[in-house]
Amino acid sequence: MLPVMGLLSGDIFLPMDAFTHRPWEALLFSSNKNMYFYPNQSLTKQSVGDLCHHTPFAIKKNEHWITDALGFRNNSFIKKPEVLIIGDSYIVGSSITQDSTITNLLARGLNKKVYNMAPANFVDFIDLLNRGIIEKPKTIIYALNEKGIPSSINILNQTRSVEDVSFFSVFKDKVKRLYSLKYLNARVNGKHGKGVPGTIDSSMFFQYGNEVKYYYEKIMNVANTIQSYKDYCDSLRIKFIFLSLPNKETVYFDKIPLETQPNYLLQLDSILRKRNVKTINTLELFNNYRKSNYKLIYHLDDTHWNARGVALVSKNIVEFMSTYTEQFQ
Template sequence: MNKFFIRCIVFMLPLVGLLSGDIFMSLDVFTHRPWEALLFKSNKTMYFYPNQNLTKQSVGDLCHHTPFAIKKNENWITDKLGYRNNTFIKQADVLIIGDSFIVGSSITQDSTVTNLLTKKLNRKIYNISPANFVDFIDLLNRGEIEKPKTIIYSLNERGIPSPIKLSEQTRIMEDVSSFSVFKDKVTRLYSLKYLNSRLNGKNGKGVPGTIDSSMFFLNGKEEKYHYDKILNVAQTIKSYKDYCESIDVDFIFLPLPIKETVYFDKIPLKMQPDYLLKLDSVLHKNQIKTLNTLELFKNYRKSNSKLIYHLDDSHWNANGVELIASKLAEYIRKSKY
């Protein structure tokens, strides 16, 4: 019997040692980028752990754990609501609602669109990303934030905006104590998932381009575009604009092209997808303020060879963010406020 228990203990020791890593090691030890390291899995009202300052050498989402992965230094700072901001701002001049592009996946803190706009405009810029428009309304109703002067709603062209469906009562903010963060960190079981991934040789599932095999895409030629949903997308965006007008807030829509669209010739595709160009036309007919970001990137590529998306990631790089931030700053300066 004693030998049996001894064998069990010997067998369990490596597992216990591995699981102890979830308890005692840093948040990012079993992840390839800060996004997963800070992910608050058990909290439904907060996306990332709050009040964090994490610096990590990361790689992109498309070919991690392969020879094509490119190491980058990323610093992430989250505020008390778990959003990626240097500091919490209750009443911003400009509030940005967006997805992983606005969060700044594979971008260090100083190069996020939020921080670049802050420097260019010298105004209070705050983002609640990743989020949808109803999340903004919910934060407003809870009194967590106050209405800004301008809202920028951003969406990459894969996304479909959600219609405004207000619940009967405001959601209650979940517990965000240090213990709840600790409990989430332990119960994520990242150590076991990491071990399983390494044993099974899992890596990024990006698709290499045919013209340039060092440039990876999320879907490549298999990318689907929502041409049949253009009118519905525009109508939903218009409902966001109408809501903002009802509370006396200026509204700007910022559509962002995906890598497949910008670098269509590297996949290659015969023609550049024009989904965003067609959407832009419909938005203007509905008198919605919007930026033609695809046209901006197209014009840039005509005279510049410097990349605006990461080779090993589906998101834009610091150069791409700079282009958008400069155009946004110019656009906002010309706006009514």
């Protein structure tokens, strides 16, 4: 029992990232269904990507994370943001350091108060708005990954807690996660990242490879749901922008290789534009970039875009909003 007791003492006395390969898991609030990450935290860690951790292909990255009072990854809580971004791990900035997140780049580029709700659904925003935790923003950017299916606006999620989370509750969760035992089990069983190497470029890894699925049959339902988000924003006089987030497999389809580039996002963008939904066509942006640039916009060992990819998108959003200056004031 002594080795087990020694490991368990590590959960108590060692830093919260001692048994993790990146800040995401280190800050994960496992026992609080209303809050994704531990609130009011600042963590710096040398991390590796989600596809190749504990393999010879892992690439070390320096990540700094700051979470706010609601457990979202922001420098501080903003009750009345001018621009609100709702999205998933891309918007959180997995494998991206704090200064390079899309939230902070947009805040500097737009010179506005920008707040990130991620991971979150649009209905989480409605809940926080209805309970007065946040106030109505001027603009909402709703981001959706290519493999994502947005939640119906009529299905409200569990409400997010507004009470202050105590140091004790975070400490208790950190101990109850039993990361030390999970780490030992993972090392004994040789668990590692499940990245699939590309055939054309074996140094680039993918989550699905040529097994990736595209939900073309659900594209109209996805478009209808996004349309309902815009209609809701219109009713409150909030400007709405849809931001598409392409799979790594789609952007670098030629590295897997796939026979042709999947055009799911291009079709979705076309449908939404016909419905007068303002969209940022990220796939088109990345395709144009790759025509004249060889530098990567996704990590080699991770599912997500890198700092260069985030910078490209944020610059495009700033230019897009300046084009419609009057509308997005």
